[in-house]
Amino acid sequence: MGFVGGVFGIGNRTDRRRRVCPGMKGTGPGNGFESVESGVKLDEIVSSFKSMVELRDRSYMLKMYQNCFVGSDAVDTLIEKGFVTNRKDAVTVCQMMLTEGIFHHVLREHQFKDAKLFYQFTEGHGEKLVREGSKVSWSDFIKPETMEIDDSLQPAMPVSSETPEITQDLPQTDLNISGQLYPLDEYNLRLLDNTHPSAWQDPQNKRKYQMLVIGGGTGGLVAAAGSAGVGARVAMIEKNLLGGDCLNFGCVPSKALISAAKRYHAVTNDQSLSEFGISVEGAKIDFGKVMERLRRLRADISVNDSAERFASKLGVDVYLGEAKFIDKNTVEVNGQKLTFAKCTIATGGAPRLPDLSGIKELFEAYHRKEPEAPTIVTNESIFNLTELPKRFAVIGNGAVGMELAQSMTRFGSEVTVFGRSRRIMGKEDADIAKILEDRMTSEGTTFQLSVEKYVSLKKTGVKNGSFMEMEMEVVLEGGEPKTFVIDTLLVAAGRTPNVSSLDLENAGVKYDRKEGIIVSDGLETSTKGIFAVGDCCSAYKFTHVADFMARLVVRNALFFGKDKFSRLIIPWCTYTEPEIAHVGLYEKDISEKGEVVTVQKNFADNDRAILDGETEGFVRIHTLKGSDKILGASIVGANAGDLISELTLAMNADYGLGSVASVIHPYPTRADAIRASGDLLNKNRLTPTVRTILRQVLKLQN
Structure with a gap:
């Protein structure tokens, strides 16, 4: 799409939920800023602006500047007089006038800013001035204001309707059968040698640990490695397999299985292949070899999580056994009592059986x-x-x-x-x-x-x-x-947090059988110095969330940090075909804060998706009315899990959707649908007032 159509064109306004309401108000008699249809001249706009701002001599650093106005005062005046509804649009209008030489910073060193900077009107403003300073991007003229919202962009996570209620009177069934691997071929034996070697000897350490980690899944591994990496004395205790669910029973083996199924489906989907002029006959699946490959790759990857690597290369004291709290500073494992200054509980969760007789x-x-x-x-x-x-x-x-x-x-x-x-x-x-x-x-x-x-x-x-x-x-x-x-x-x-066998009561750590360990926003438990991460305390049961929770704990526990879990922007993906990826809030969450503005770009309109024959799905992005701050996004389609990271980065950097339109993507790529979503927001952003100014600015170019 060309520049004018892509950025300044008029979009479909039939869906009120997706309408971008302008920050600049409509026109009325006597306000100086008329509609596009009125054909008001730029001179009239400037004249109105000059009559509003306060001009007087001002001093700074013992130097006097004559006949100046202050940038922030001009913004206040535009809002008070009803010309605009927010400060960002006021800055946009002023910046365009500065760019065209109507006024300038007293030292010719600054673009227009909503700050205590001095500006002077230029005599004969219709004449072009030599512009100094950095070049102004067109995207700067159409960025909407970022509005106040809650700090957290984390949606509420629904509870599985299949999971039975847990009461204190109900004996918890131990479903953690991670030690039972089958078959015990060379690959599973290698996995066991790495993640729970039978001849492992626990350290005999009488010193107090600066960080003790209970659980060797993703959260525990990151907490241990991170703490050791900054010089702390660290112990890690794991009763089953190091690597936890992700390595042994989750992300790693499931993606190996999914990959094989996807390839087999690709060569046996006759309808899809025929569209490409391809036919395949005689394709067969050897499920035994699919699973053998899975076990081999899992064993290969397990080296990264091995007891040997953490002990010899990362300097962590690794204990293989069940941990139980003695008190708030002591844990017992395999008959040894380990004392600690800080502790991270990362025991994860386990699957749970539904209410079904037999x-x-x-x-x-x-x-x-x-x-x-x-x-x-x-x-x-x-x-x-x-x-x-x-x-x-x-x-x-x-x-x-x-x-x-x-x-x-x-x-x-x-x-x-x-x-x-x-x-x-x-x-x-x-x-x-x-x-x-x-x-x-x-x-x-x-x-x-x-x-x-x-x-x-x-x-x-x-x-x-x-x-x-x-x-x-x-x-x-x-x-x-x-x-x-x-x-x-x-x-x-559904899953149940692994919290019942730790004797948490001895350490004064509060927990709930269903929700897990109760933690603060800084991931500290009810006992000072004891923290928890991952599935044992969080509704966000994802490997990458446990990873970043652990990083947060290392900072908060060892370096007096004040990081908050609620400020993490969390993406996730379901690796079906098509993939489903999401980050941030859903529309129902945002609607509680104000009117939702949603833009959606279908892959049916994306050239790469068309050429690949994978046009199913779309990019959907949510903002609040009057803002281009990305509050949430969903992508359904091929490679959605990879695509969502661009939006996650934008949200982390507070980079608005309107600005995403300025990011150049290689052509053709599916990711260009994200840039095009920014165009959809931007092209509806221009108000009649801003269009009037832009048209008059263009006339001055002649």
Whole structure:
């Protein structure tokens, strides 16, 4: 799109939610700034401006400047007289007049600023002046004002409708089965050697640690490495596998599985291939080799999280065992009492079983490896599979469930997803979730999302290959009972924080069985000097969030920092196809603060997406009326997880959406849809008053 059309053109104004309301007020008799249609001359605008500002002699640093006005006073006057509604637009108007030589800074050293700087009118302002100082960008003329909002740009995270309530009277089932890896081939043995070596000898340290870390997942590893890196004496305790969920049962193995499923789908999707003039015959999937590759890559990556690396290269004392608090400065592990000045709890969370009769007994039988037990898995055991089940069921409709359901469908399983909420991906916008649901349905996934009650799960006694068949009875909406026959059940229905076995009461650390450890905005617990990070204390259960929580704790605990978790701008992505990525607030969160302005750029209008044949999805960005500050954004489409980082960077740098339009992208790229979103905001930004001034400025160029 050309400059005039892209930046100054008139957009579609039929959707009030997406209308950008101008900062400059409409025109009226006698206010001097007339509408575009009135054809007011720039001389008249300048004359009105001159009559408003206070001109007098002013002194600075023992030097007198004659007949000056003050920049901030001029801004105040424009707002008081009703010419503009905000200070940013006032600065825009003044800057254009300065640029055209109507007035200038007394020393010719400054552009116009909303500050106590002195400016003088130039006689014969219609004559062009030599402009000094930095060149002014056109984007400076159309940036809207950033309005006051709450510090935090973190949305409320919904609770899974599948997760049962936890009470203090309910004994917590230990679902942390991270020590059970199958098969024990060379790759899983190498993984164990790195993350929980059987011959590991705990240090014998009598000194007080400056930082003691409980938990060796992402949050614990970063806290330990960061603390040791700045010279602190550090101990880290892990009772299961170093690397935690991310390495062993989450990000790493799941993305290996997704990658294989995506490639297989790409060569077997006849309809998509035919559009490119391609046909492939005879493609087959070897699920055993898919899982072998997964185990090999996981073992390769595990070196980074290994006990040996943290002990010998990073200088961390690594203890492999279960930690229990003795008091607020002492923890016991494997019979040793370790004292500390500061402590970080990073024990993570564990999957939880839904309220379904028979599931607990069958689940425990499978994980005891009883020969006739049916296959009931969580994210902590699904990657032990070596054969593809024919009938695969999922309880849970969040990110984990959708990623694995789509992959298993693409490998050839008959997949059914069960849920209570009548939709998938509860935290995402409904239309975005529907795009993914429709794609998965078209690929063969079946959804049963109106479950009113899970009734029972039991064996049938029939063996289907190496899988023992099960019957799951549910009650659907309207009271309709229905039985489904399945070979494997994946439970992806929420998680429980790992807090019950730490004896936190001895340290005075307050916690909730369902929500986890209670922390302040600085991530400190109820006991001074003890902090918590990651899934054990946060609703944002993402690897990258645990990482940055740990970085925050290192600063706050060791260097008297005052960083706040609420100020972290948190993106995330669900790695389905299409991917769904989000950062910041959702529209429903922003609407509580004021009128939402939303711009959306469809990938159907993006040249790279068209050429790649991947036009599904869009970029959606939210601001408040009168501001271009990015408060939230969602992207659905190919590579959304990579694209969202550009908007996250803009939000971190407080770089407004109007300015994103000035970022040059290579052509053609999907990321250009983000720049184009800035254009959509900017082209509606110009008010009649500003258009009048721009037209008159252009006339002066002749």
